[in-house]
Amino acid sequence: MTETKDRVSRMILEQDVRDPPFLRNVGLLLTYHCQASCAHCILRAGPDRHEEVSLEDAREWIRQIAAYRNGYVFVLSLTGGEPFSNLKLLRNVMEFAAENNLYISVVTNAFWATEREKARQLLQSLPEICFLSISTDLYHQKFVPSDNVKNAIWAAKECNIPFYVSVVTDDRANPDYQRIHAELLELADPENVRTGITFPVGRAADMKDDLRYNMSSEPCPEVCQAASSPCIFPDGRVYGCIGPLFTLKEEQPLYLGNLRENSVAEIFDRMETNAVLHALRLWGPARIYSMLQQAGMGDRLPTAFVSGSNCQACHAILSDPEVRRWLKQLEKDEEFRKIVAYGRLYHLSETGMLEFGGY
Amino acid sequence: MATEKSVAVAAKKDFAMPVGMLKLYQNEMRYFPQEEHPNGYITFDRRMLISILRSKNVEKQMELAKQIELLRNDGAELVFMKRSV
Numbered sequence: 001m002t003e004t005k006d007r008v009s010r011m012i013l014e015q016d017v018r019d020p021p022f023l024r025n026v027g028l029l030l031t032y033h034c035q036a037s038c039a040h041c042i043l044r045a046g047p048d049r050h051e052e053v054s055l056e057d058a059r060e061w062i063r064q065i066a067a068y069r070n071g072y073v074f075v076l077s078l079t080g081g082e083p084f085s086n087l088k089l090l091r092n093v094m095e096f097a098a099e100n101n102l103y104i105s106v107v108t109n110a111f112w113a114t115e116r117e118k119a120r121q122l123l124q125s126l127p128e129i130c131f132l133s134i135s136t137d138l139y140h141q142k143f144v145p146s147d148n149v150k151n152a153i154w155a156a157k158e159c160n161i162p163f164y165v166s167v168v169t170d171d172r173a174n175p176d177y178q179r180i181h182a183e184l185l186e187l188a189d190p191e192n193v194r195t196g197i198t199f200p201v202g203r204a205a206d207m208k209d210d211l212r213y214n215m216s217s218e219p220c221p222e223v224c225q226a227a228s229s230p231c232i233f234p235d236g237r238v239y240g241c242i243g244p245l246f247t248l249k250e251e252q253p254l255y256l257g258n259l260r261e262n263s264v265a266e267i268f269d270r271m272e273t274n275a276v277l278h279a280l281r282l283w284g285p286a287r288i289y290s291m292l293q294q295a296g297m298g299d300r301l302p303t304a305f306v307s308g309s310n311c312q313a314c315h316a317i318l319s320d321p322e323v324r325r326w327l328k329q330l331e332k333d334e335e336f337r338k339i340v341a342y343g344r345l346y347h348l349s350e351t352g353m354l355e356f357g358g359y
Numbered sequence: 360m361a362t363e364k365s366v367a368v369a370a371k372k373d374f375a376m377p378v379g380m381l382k383l384y385q386n387e388m389r390y391f392p393q394e395e396h397p398n399g400y401i402t403f404d405r406r407m408l409i410s411i412l413r414s415k416n417v418e419k420q421m422e423l424a425k426q427i428e429l430l431r432n433d434g435a436e437l438v439f440m441k442r443s444v
Contacts, residue, residue, distance in 0.1 A: 018391050127416065160413045194394045221390045283389065310392070339383065345374055346384040354374045 019281070019348055020228040023268060024074045025105075026065055027231035027242050028058065030089060031081040035111045036143030040168060042202035042244055045081040052086060053234040057259075058093045061232060064264035066100035072268075075130075077229070079107040079242065094128040105131035107166075109144045110152035119155035132156050132163040136184075138176050139168065146183065153187045163192060170198040171212040197309040201244040213306045219289045219313035220305065224280040227254065230271060236260040238267050240277045244315040252318055253277060253327050272352045275340045276327050282343045285314040288327070292317070297326060 029043075030053050037046030065073050076097045083090050083106050094104050106129055113119035123129065134156075136149040149165065156163040165184050169177040172195065184193045200208050226241035233239070239246045240254035249255070253276040257267040271277065279287060292301055300320045306312040318324055330336055341353035412420060 127414075130414070160415070162409065162413075196394075222392045223389050225392065283387075308392075339380070342376060342380040343384060345376060346381070347387075347389060351374055 019223070020225050022228045022281070022348070022350060022352070023072060023230070023271065025077055025229040026073050026075070027077045027079055027229055028053065028061070028093070029080060029231060029233050029242075030058075030078050030083045030093065031085055031234070033085040034080060034082040034109065035085070036082075036109055036140055038139035038143070038203070039207055040137075040139045040170075040198045040202075040204040042199050042204065042247070043081065044203050049081065051234055052081075052089065053093075055089060055092055057234075057236070058089075059096050061259055061264060062093070062097050062100055062102065066097075066102055068265055068268055071101060074103055075105055076102045077105045077107070079231070082109055082111065084108050084112050091126065094126065098128040103130040104128050105133065107133040107135065108152070109135050109140050110148040111144045113148045113151035113155060116151045116154050119151045120158050123155050123159045123161060129161055132161050134163060134165045135168075136165060137167045137169060137180060138174070141180070146180070149184075150187060163188075165193050166196060167193065168196045168198050171214075174212070197306060197312065199244040199309070199311055199315070200306070201247045201315060214308070215304050216307045217303060218305065219284075219286045219317065220308055220310040221284060221286045222308075222310045223282065223284045224310055224314065226311065227277050227280050230256060230268070232259065240271060240274065243311040245318060247315070248318060248324070251321070252324050253331065254280075269356065273356045274331070275333075275337045275353075276331055278340045278344055278353065279336075280314065282340065282347055284310050285317055286310075289313070289317055291330070292323060292326065295326065297323065 032043060032045045032049035032051045033047070034041075034045040034049070035047060037044075037048075062076065065076065078090065078093065090106070094106075097104055110119075112122055123132075132152070134149055134152050136144070136146065153163065153165065165188055167177070167181060167184065171177065177195075181193065181195065197213075198204050198211060200211060200213075204211070224241070226243050229241065231239050231242040231246075233246070236259035237246075237250075238256040238259060240256055245252055245254045253274065256271050256274070259267065276288070289301060292298070300322050302316040302319075305316060318327070337353070337357060341357050344350040344353055412423070414420065
């Protein structure tokens, strides 16, 4: 089978909407710069932040991503900060990624969509974009008007670019959230409007007391869908997800390495056999929580969790350094690794750990 | 809520599941978020495929069509399944 044919075969195979395919999607955080300095931003992005990926690094990393296992990765997700902040960088990165046969998705706050026609022209000038994710909510709308979002949705439809709108809130009963959500449903199908729960990290940690979460004594039981896609930061750090765990820096199981010290292949191969990461994908942080309880670590565990947020649960559980040390040992436990490896085969039809792990 | 799943035949290295392991997973409950993780992630999915098919990039469309055709010549079938839950 030729390389390109094999690529499409695998692409068609993985259209399961429940478990995102592993490592087919890689995030690249282009910049910390953003027109908005949202109160909930986990990255603390804003107008005063100017750190961004260099074009030289981006090209080298993209080249390696595209070459990994002969085109294993399909999609490069560009995020930030606001990727449209530096249009020249965005354009160059997208062109290079497209030349390397990667499909491209971009996350944006739509600040650039000040007028309908202008927004359409801009999207038309960026034909590499296969998918657009537009962020708007109470936090974003303090900086980017809802009209911009409406214009961006209109322009995406005009350009036949699939999109979804991401709305984040700490409280679904909040009338302002409900108003924004209702307005969006007038412009987009319900499946294109997704609500997430504010993570209490980054800038949101500064306003923790004001957040109106529904709390629970048990962690969210859901599987983790984020750890299927690693995210590369401008300084070369690679994390197993773009969730709040990156705030725990390097001493945690989802820190995969730095591209200034290791190649993409080394880091992605390591991710393939990271048992804790795959346990999160299979069973979510609730399984880790119950394992810790059974191991007598109950006194190190949080007693309150944000309902429905496995990212918050994961971050809260892993915030304790003793828990992270225990997980480091668990990672080496052959029985655990075997259970995860066969669990991937049973639930996800993935053989990567079995192949690499030699079972 | 109904979900869709598409499946194609593909050669995959076979791994035998140990019986003890099978019992471990058979009755396991896995819970999924009602909405997909929305925080900056876009995973390659059905909609992305539709995007390519709908795009104005004829070259990309033709390449995709040709490769799907070649798959058929290799004995692979593309199946769309609608699952009721």
